[in-house]
Amino acid sequence: MTESPKLDGTTDNDPSNDPTVLLIPCIKSKVTLTGAAICSADIQTYSITFSVTGKVGAIKANRGVLTGSNPYTVVGIPSGATIKITDSLSAVCKFDTLITGPNCNCTPALPILLTTSIISCIRDTFSTLKATVFGLATVEWYTQATGGTPVFTGLNFKPSGNVSANTVFYAQARSTDPTCPTAISTGRVMATVNAQDCSLRLLPKVYLQGSLFGVFSGPLMRDDLRVKNLIPRKSPYVAWNPITAADTITSNTVLTVTGADAIVDWVFVELRDADDSTIVVDSRSALLQRDGDIVEVDGTSPITFNTFASADYFVAVRHRNHLGVMSQTALPLTQVVSTVDFRSATTPTYVLANSPIHQSQVDVAQGKALWAGNALYDGQVIYQGTDNDVNVIYQQVIAATGNPFFLPFYILAGYYTGDINMDGEVIFQGTTNDVEYIYQNVINNHNGNMLKQNFFIIQEQLPK
Known part of the structure; x- marks a missing residue:
């Protein structure tokens, strides 16, 4: 036995006073994932959570950010990268565990x-x-x-x-x-x-002079064509190339309605460009009620257009044997129903020029109405002269299949442009003949024909 020297130079033979040396074994720890790796929402990184069994020292990770204490979490590990977990006691006692990361591209996130x-x-x-x-x-x-x-x-x-x-x-x-x-x-x-539904909505109002002949009071037009079952289910304006398709009456009840909302005839409505009123932006067929409302083919609703843009438009109304009319200015139209009342004398309307010969509508007991008499439908009402409308009435009567003897006083029943007073009959000669209505408009009803000339032409006041 060797004696331990003391500080005073003597020796100590008692072994219990010898120093103690602690020996710690360096046994490899075990790293265990507590679940699958989780890819981040942007799939650029992933995270893992793990625990260490038999930890010998400090835990470190070579990638991402390590937090926690058994279990540990590492976040921000680049997608597909391998992470190294190190359990380190000393330079000679440390253990590395490699964990292969997922390719997060293979678990794509929701778009x-x-x-x-x-x-x-x-x-x-x-x-x-x-x-x-x-x-x-x-x-x-x-x-x-x-x-x-x-x-x-x-x-x-x-x-x-x-x-x-x-x-x-x-x-x-x-x-x-x-x-x-x-x-x-x-x-x-x-x-x-x-x-x-972004459609522009419009409720124009207009009178047809032809349906007001014989109506000396009250606000309703006659509906003789409907009563006689002569109004076609298909619009007569298909050839006018409407932009918004609305040309067929599909309900059996539309033409059975009576009273103020009874249908008088088909009309044609146009929306024209605010900067150039000769340009038709949208157009469509519609139905006219006795009180002057222009409505959808369902017989009741305001009309709609395919045009979506809320903007200013000139509004024009035309008819198959009447002269058309147009608003004097472009009107603001939106998805909210707008109204333009051409029946009213106070509604400004477009004229070709500021002259008595240019009258956009005719005065009637009810207010204003479209000029009747344009049987040729060429934008003019002519009693005598080239392309006169009287000749249209004559030709329709004489050429009628039911008039084999070409009698000028034959009465042609039906839906024709020569039916100036809209009673369902074309009459060239005889009582209530349609020629007389053209004569009266040209000679007596137009203020511009001061000389009462038979060949005076009533012009349609629409920009061409």
Whole structure:
């Protein structure tokens, strides 16, 4: 036994006074993941959570940010990168555990829609739906929430066709990483197209002079054509190339209505450009009620146009054997119903020039009305002379299939332009003949014909 020297130079033979040396074994610890790696929402990084069994020293990670204490969490690890977890007691006693990270491109995140809900006008084309994705991925667009075949692949999708009702599309992400081309997002996000009726709405009001002949008081026109079942279900203005299609009466009840809302005839309404009133922006057929309201083919509703833009428009009303009329100025039209009342003498109307020979409408007991007598429908009412309207009445009567002897006093029943007084009969000679109405308009009813000339021409006051 060796004696331990003391500080005073003597020796100590007691072994209990010898120093103690602590020996710690360097046994490898075990790192265990507590769950699967989690990719971040932008799939650029991933995170892991782990615990250490038999930890020998300090825990460190070579990537990301380490937090916690058994269990530990590391966030911000680059996608696909391998992380090294080190359990270190000393330079000679430390253990490394390598964990291979996931390729987050193979677990694509849901697409992010720039707009999840948009409003589109009925009859308009669809707006472009836009989405973004993270990492190596694209977007597949579907018309159903699950299953089905994509209708388009790409970030920007413009559906074909026109909006007719609320429509929903669904977007999912698909990986474009060549190592996992079949990987898709765990679900689909919904893009809703909300259909809205953006049509301009208008309730024009007008009188037809022909339907007021014989009406000396009261605000209602005659509806002889309806009573005699002569009004066609199909508009007579199809050949005028209407821009808004509304040319057929589909309901059996429209022409059975009586009273103020009974239908008198078809009319044609135009919206003209505010900067150039010769340009027709939109046009359509419509129905005229006895009280002067111009309504939809359902017989009651204000008329609508395909034009969506709320703006100022000149409003014109035309008829198959009357001269048309137009507002003097462009009027503001929106989706809220607007009214222009051409029946009223106070409503300013367009004239070709400021002269007595230019009268946009005729004075009637009820106010103002469209000039009757344009049987040729050439924008003029002519009693005598080239292209006179009297000859149209004559030709319709003489050429009638029911008039084999070409009798000038034959009465032609039906829906014809020569029926100036709108009673369902074309009469060239005899009582209540239609020629007389043209004569009276030209000779007596127009203030510009001061000399009472038979060949005076009443001109339609519409810009050409």
